[in-house]
Amino acid sequence: MPETTPSAGAPAEHPLVRIYRTAALIHRVDERMRGMLTSGELAAAYYSPRGQEVLAATLAHSGVTSDDYLVTTYRGIHDQIAKGMPLDELIAEIFGKATGSCKGKGGPMHVTHPDSGVMVTTGIVGSGMPIAVGLATSSSIRKDGRVTVVCFGDGASNIGAFHESLNLASLWKLPVIFVCQNNLYAESTAYANGTTAEHIADRAAGYGMPGVTVNGNDPEAALDAFTEALDRARAGEGPTLVEAVTYRFMGHYFGDPGTYMDRAQYEAALAADPVPALRALLRERGLADEEQLSAMEQEIAGQVEHAIAFASDSPYPGADELRLDIYREQVPA
Amino acid sequence: MTDRTVRKERARKITFQQACTIALDEAMAADDTVFLLGEDVADREGGGTFKVTSGLSTKYGTDRVRSTPISEQAIVGTAVGAAVAGMRPVAEIMLMNFITLGLDQLVNHAAKLRFMSGGRTGVPLTVRTATGAGGGTGGQHSDMLEAWLAHVPGLKVVVPSSPAEAKGLLLSSVLDDDPCVVVEHTQLYWTKGEAPEPGLRIPLGKANIARQGSDVSVITYGRPVGQVLELAEKLAGEGIDVEVVDLRTISPLDERTVLESVAKTRRAVIVHEAVGQFGVGAEVSARISEELHGQLAAPVVRVTSANAPVPFSKPLEDKYLYQISDVESAIRKSMA
Numbered sequence: 060m061p062e063t064t065p066s067a068g069a070p071a072e073h074p075l076v077r078i079y080r081t082a083a084l085i086h087r088v089d090e091r092m093r094g095m096l097t098s099g100e101l102a103a104a105y106y107s108p109r110g111q112e113v114l115a116a117t118l119a120h121s122g123v124t125s126d127d128y129l130v131t132t133y134r135g136i137h138d139q140i141a142k143g144m145p146l147d148e149l150i151a152e153i154f155g156k157a158t159g160s161c162k163g164k165g166g167p168m169h170v171t172h173p174d175s176g177v178m179v180t181t182g183i184v185g186s187g188m189p190i191a192v193g194l195a196t197s198s199s200i201r202k203d204g205r206v207t208v209v210c211f212g213d214g215a216s217n218i219g220a221f222h223e224s225l226n227l228a229s230l231w232k233l234p235v236i237f238v239c240q241n242n243l244y245a246e247s248t249a250y251a252n253g254t255t256a257e258h259i260a261d262r263a264a265g266y267g268m269p270g271v272t273v274n275g276n277d278p279e280a281a282l283d284a285f286t287e288a289l290d291r292a293r294a295g296e297g298p299t300l301v302e303a304v305t306y307r308f309m310g311h312y313f314g315d316p317g318t319y320m321d322r323a324q325y326e327a328a329l330a331a332d333p334v335p336a337l338r339a340l341l342r343e344r345g346l347a348d349e350e351q352l353s354a355m356e357q358e359i360a361g362q363v364e365h366a367i368a369f370a371s372d373s374p375y376p377g378a379d380e381l382r383l384d385i386y387r388e389q390v391p392a
Numbered sequence: 393m394t395d396r397t398v399r400k401e402r403a404r405k406i407t408f409q410q411a412c413t414i415a416l417d418e419a420m421a422a423d424d425t426v427f428l429l430g431e432d433v434a435d436r437e438g439g440g441t442f443k444v445t446s447g448l449s450t451k452y453g454t455d456r457v458r459s460t461p462i463s464e465q466a467i468v469g470t471a472v473g474a475a476v477a478g479m480r481p482v483a484e485i486m487l488m489n490f491i492t493l494g495l496d497q498l499v500n501h502a503a504k505l506r507f508m509s510g511g512r513t514g515v516p517l518t519v520r521t522a523t524g525a526g527g528g529t530g531g532q533h534s535d536m537l538e539a540w541l542a543h544v545p546g547l548k549v550v551v552p553s554s555p556a557e558a559k560g561l562l563l564s565s566v567l568d569d570d571p572c573v574v575v576e577h578t579q580l581y582w583t584k585g586e587a588p589e590p591g592l593r594i595p596l597g598k599a600n601i602a603r604q605g606s607d608v609s610v611i612t613y614g615r616p617v618g619q620v621l622e623l624a625e626k627l628a629g630e631g632i633d634v635e636v637v638d639l640r641t642i643s644p645l646d647e648r649t650v651l652e653s654v655a656k657t658r659r660a661v662i663v664h665e666a667v668g669q670f671g672v673g674a675e676v677s678a679r680i681s682e683e684l685h686g687q688l689a690a691p692v693v694r695v696t697s698a699n700a701p702v703p704f705s706k707p708l709e710d711k712y713l714y715q716i717s718d719v720e721s722a723i724r725k726s727m728a
């Protein structure tokens with residue numbers, strides 16, 4: 060996205076500053092979405108990425124370009140923003156408006172924006188992985204140099220599609236990175252109550268591919284893991300499974316009371332909230348001072364308000380849309 | 393006829409299975425985004441269970457003819473992803489009952505991604521699959537499930553009735569911009585018919601009047617078409633003039649051709665191999681009654697296989713299948 064890519068001639072920003080800028084944007088959008096859901100200004104199925112912002116931002120700044128493909132899930136707004144989707148179109152889509160990236164016909168669980176590489180967003184747990192294998196197969200046949208990144212949750216690693224996809228991607232040495240955003244819960248099932256592997260990354264061994272577990276909330280550690288996987292994929296050495304451990308602060312769905320969540324674990328995660336932690340790190344390292352950070356956050360807030368205004372002022376799609384895009388040729392009335 | 397023309401005539405007969413191979417070969421030659429994937433499809437693995445892809449990996453390479461592990465979700469999902477990226481994948485699902493394992497990718501993704509993306513992405517994939525009763529393969533290897541798929545807006549469902557039809561419809565499906573499922577009947581694979589001209593395509597979504605007639609319309613598709621055509625010739629001798637409508641494409645259904653035929657004959661008999669309940673015949677019958685109720689000279693009749701799983705025992709399997717004798721009685725009844 061334009062504001063995270065330094066323009067030609069401008070001094071390059073430190074990677075951590077770029078990551079923070081993207082994470083802060085995700086954070087701001089999420090905060091506003093939840094606010095509008097609470098106030099009733101917005102009605103949508105919304106799965107907050109609160110807590111996973113730095114992970115998504117780090118992935119996006121690990122060398123993934125807008126030509127590379129992304130496949131993500133219903134909990135995907137952080138990935139979509141980080142991939143560089145225009146905010147106006149993204150938020151308008153969540154509002155169900157005709158100006159949304161999918162004319163309001165996809166909605167928050169099915170966001171697509173090929174120009175920025177957001178190819179498929181699925182609401183079916185685990186189904187993105189076979190599709191990612193297909194995108195990467197296309198790149199492998201055409202030798203177009205693209206890498207496909209597919210994001211999914213810890214729960215998704217228990218579905219058959221995960222296993223079929225890892226096996227096939229490894230067999231065909233495809234340029235794909237499987238990014239498991241392990242936020243420790245699948246709906247209300249805690250990790251250990253649904254998953255037998257100690258680490259999801261351990262499962263990679265069964266498919267003859269490297270598997271790494273990293274702290275997804277530590278941008279430096281995660282950056283190394285993603286960059287390595289990306290280099291491998293670009294060099295034609297095949298897929299990698301990266302398990303990025305994180306946490307979700309808002310539960311599964313918007314309004315989830317979270318009574319099933321371990322309180323002590325929650326408190327500990329909150330104390331290490333990755334967004335303020337990265338902000339503090341930037342100051343500590345002298346990469347940005349308070350003034351610069353506030354200015355950046357203010358600019359982001361303005362950008363988000365602009366996109367929200369665009370979305371709420373936009374019209375809803377007309378009934379003719381029910382006959383469009385079913386097939387390439389319009390279905391007769 | 394000289395010897396030479398006799399030979400030429402004979403050479404122009406091809407099997408249904410060869411027709412499918414020719415369609416794939418022509419599509420691969422015409423468009424280098426076409427590639428094949430499925431279990432055992434490459435020559436190293438024998439060129440497919442029904443040998444439809446035989447020779448193609450040798451001709452086009454294993455990058456474009458890819459044998460896969462036994463992973464139906466991954467096979468269909470890979471086709472979806474590659475199609476979204478602009479390729480024209482052709483996935484072989486060995487038998488139609490196994491498509492159930494890939495249905496999430498077909499129903500939730502292939503069928504809907506164009507719509508859900510507001511037209512930003514399309515899914516120009518083809519799934520080829522084989523099925524049909526009559527070969528003693530029992531309950532899990534014989535079902536005609538085309539109505540399941542036809543129930544999902546966004547998919548195109550094609551059931552060819554002869555070698556020439558298979559060739560033209562499969563070629564069109566592979567080169568179509570939307571997801572197509574082509575159902576090849578296992579009992580038709582080794583039947584022979586006229587070879588069509590190279591490159592000939594049959595448009596999707598258009599039914600074919602396989603025989604013109606004025607007394608009664610038999611609406612059918614797939615394997616029964618040939619049998620109904622023979623029956624029609626027999627009845628012609630008795631002065632019953634049967635029109636045979638081969639749907640070719642189940643969805644989108646060519647409602648106009650069906651309605652025009654029935655408006656002319658005022659009588660409709662619908663025949664298919666799939667079980668009757670909640671099937672294609674029910675849909676076609678409903679459309680006929682909605683549009684032509686007052687004009688019909690007789691009630692619409694369906695002749696289908698029994699509402700039961702496909703049985704193994706040969707005599708029972710024969711009883712399970714739609715009966716051409718029932719089609720004949722249905723025609724006579726509607727003429728009475």
Ligand SMILES: Cc1ncc(C[n+]2csc(CCOP(=O)(O)OP(=O)(O)O)c2C)c(N)n1
Pocket residue numbers: 134182183184185211212213214215216242244245246311
């Ligand atoms: C195939 C399928 N089964 C069940 C669901 C319902 N469901 C939605 S999200 C979810 C939990 C998934 O957990 P995880 O993969 O860890 O992702 P997270 O929500 O934590 O990001 C479930 C069970 C679904 N959408 N798809």
Ligand SMILES: [Mg+2]
Pocket residue numbers: 212213214240241242243244245246
């Ligand atoms: Mg989870």
